[in-house]
Amino acid sequence: MATPTPPLNATVADVTRRIRERSAERRALYEARMADQHRRGVHRGELSCGNLAHGFAACGSEDKNSLKLMNSANLGIISAYNDMLSAHQPLETFPETIKAAARGMGSTAQFAGGVPAMCDGVTQGQPGMELSLFSRDVIAMAAAVGLSHNMFDAALYLGVCDKIVPGLFIAAARFGHLPAMFVPAGPMESGLPNKEKARIRQLFAEGKASREELLEAESASYHSPGTCTFYGTANSNQLMMEVMGLHLPGTSFVNPGTELREALTRFATEQAIRNTESGGDYRPFYKQIDERAIVNAIVGLLASGGSTNHTLHLVAMAGAAGVTVTWDDFTDLSAVTPSLMQVYPNGQADINHFQAAGGMSYLFRELLGAGLIHGDIPTVFGSDLTAYTREPCLEDGKLVWREGPEKSLDEDVLRPVSTPFDATGGLTVLDGNLGRGVIKVSAVKPEHRVVEAPVKIFEDQNDLKAAFEAGELDRDVIAVVRFQGPKANGMPELHKLTPYLGVLQDRGHKVALVTDGRMSGASGKVPAAIHLTPEALDGGPLAKLKDGDIVRLDADRGSLEAQVDAHEWAERKQRIGDLDHYHIGLGRELFAGLRHLASGSEQGASAFGGFEADDLARQAGQIHEEDA
Incomplete structure (x- = not known):
């Protein structure tokens, strides 16, 4: 039956x-x-x-x-x-x-x-x-x-x-x-365990592991x-x-x-x-x-x-x-x-x-x-x-x-619906006066899901690395990396930043990342509000932020807010940085048209975003009943 x-x-x-x-x-x-x-x-x-x-x-x-x-x-x-x-x-x-x-x-x-x-x-x-x-x-x-x-x-x-x-x-x-x-x-x-790979990466970020040791660990992982x-x-x-x-x-x-x-x-x-x-x-x-x-x-x-x-x-x-x-x-x-x-x-x-x-x-x-x-x-x-x-x-x-099996053979890895790792999925949308973005919380411990701290503004991910190495981030901080959206520079992943921010979190600081760019599919333990839309280059409020502004990221409530007086916030001008260095070299100049055509993050950040919308506007009423 x-x-x-x-x-x-x-x-x-x-x-x-x-x-x-x-x-x-x-x-x-x-x-x-x-x-x-x-x-x-x-x-x-x-x-x-x-x-x-x-x-x-x-x-x-x-x-x-x-x-x-x-x-x-x-x-x-x-x-x-x-x-x-x-x-x-x-x-x-x-x-x-x-x-x-x-x-x-x-x-x-x-x-x-x-x-x-x-x-x-x-x-x-x-x-x-x-x-x-x-x-x-x-x-x-x-x-x-x-x-x-x-x-x-x-x-x-x-x-x-x-x-x-x-x-x-x-x-x-x-x-x-x-x-x-x-x-x-x-x-x-399977190769080198992921926990060990992450440990070596963080040691390298702190200057406690050599490049040779890092390369050996990476090679044993991707082998x-x-x-x-x-x-x-x-x-x-x-x-x-x-x-x-x-x-x-x-x-x-x-x-x-x-x-x-x-x-x-x-x-x-x-x-x-x-x-x-x-x-x-x-x-x-x-x-x-x-x-x-x-x-x-x-x-x-x-x-x-x-x-x-x-x-x-x-x-x-x-x-x-x-x-x-x-x-x-x-x-x-x-x-x-x-x-x-x-x-x-x-x-x-x-x-x-x-x-x-x-x-x-x-x-x-x-x-x-x-x-x-x-x-x-x-x-x-x-x-x-x-x-x-x-x-x-x-x-x-x-x-x-x-x-296939009717029971999981290892409930540390795979569980039934009756006893899940968490009652909800690991993703949520953030809304607030900084725009709209997403956050992956499945790898973020509950105690790290709410962060309120002063921001440090970066417009190039390499500047964050330099600030970390100079000791400028050894405190509670929300790192804002802006002008990383699809129109600005093709929306690169910023996974390279994870070890540095992870070190700060491990030192006991309240740490988060806010960006109109992407994180890797391997986004991990540091809370990251990503895909902020509208992006900073396209009228997004992220371009209004100044160093030292207090921002509150609350993944539990799904909010992302700059704690700035509403009148002052409304009067602030957006700052547009110099993005020319993103657009030339390694073929990037060939992608200018795609950057120009890109839709917003919530529309898929795609150069194809408007083709059917335009067609529908032109062809309203032209879909015959026998075709539909």
């Missing part, structure tokens, strides 16, 4: 409803356009002989014959492979595996295009980091170029890390008439092919893709270079072919991903203590699919989503420990059982999320799925 599906949590249902209502016009336009593209079909059958000959000129004779016949599927491979990123190096061999699996199904696969993939770990604190956020939009455009040849019946998206999966998702949404399968590479095996094992943006990406049903069940955290990983890649290819029109079970992206899937992603992010970067990315991703999400949606869902995972920086375990403790199958079982996610969404694997409580394994060399 089937287990009855529990009712959906009332808040989850209400947030989903209001997103649907808020998005109605935008979503209707999106669906109409995708339906129109579907009606036009894949143009391979309509290409001239010369066009088609170009399209398969480099293929072998077997693949050419298949493409000429037009009665089998052709998969487009979009990959973020490069051999500098540990997370993406395993993707080098995936295209050949995919092509062989496609031939085994009587179909074909072509490498449609590569997309850029930068490593925030390499660029952290460096000028190149100022290209990082906008690389998401560049990735979406690069993927669109690859798919624009219109030779493909479905697309496989190979990517893992921070901006890469969001960029690929945006591309998949704009090619929403195609079935989409996201194919991960998996995390590296092999695969995704970094802490729970930052990259691993948050994988969890969200699975919670939205864009991964095969249980595929997110299987290590690279294993037989199971390769079997999952082969099966993903075969399943993508089944999901095409010629495969008989057409599952286009636009009919799979709607507001329910987006809510699932937010709840999964909150339950796992995931990356703050997704308060930007998920907004932009949802928008590409015609769904409008606000930070209030995150806050309201956080209030009813229990914290079920403690993986570094929220705890000492890494993602491999999470996988061993029960992994995604257990997390799905708990979230579905509590009615916290929509179980009725279509997936790349089936008509709902039922299969996602199972986990993949090899039996006599054959890939099968078996039921």
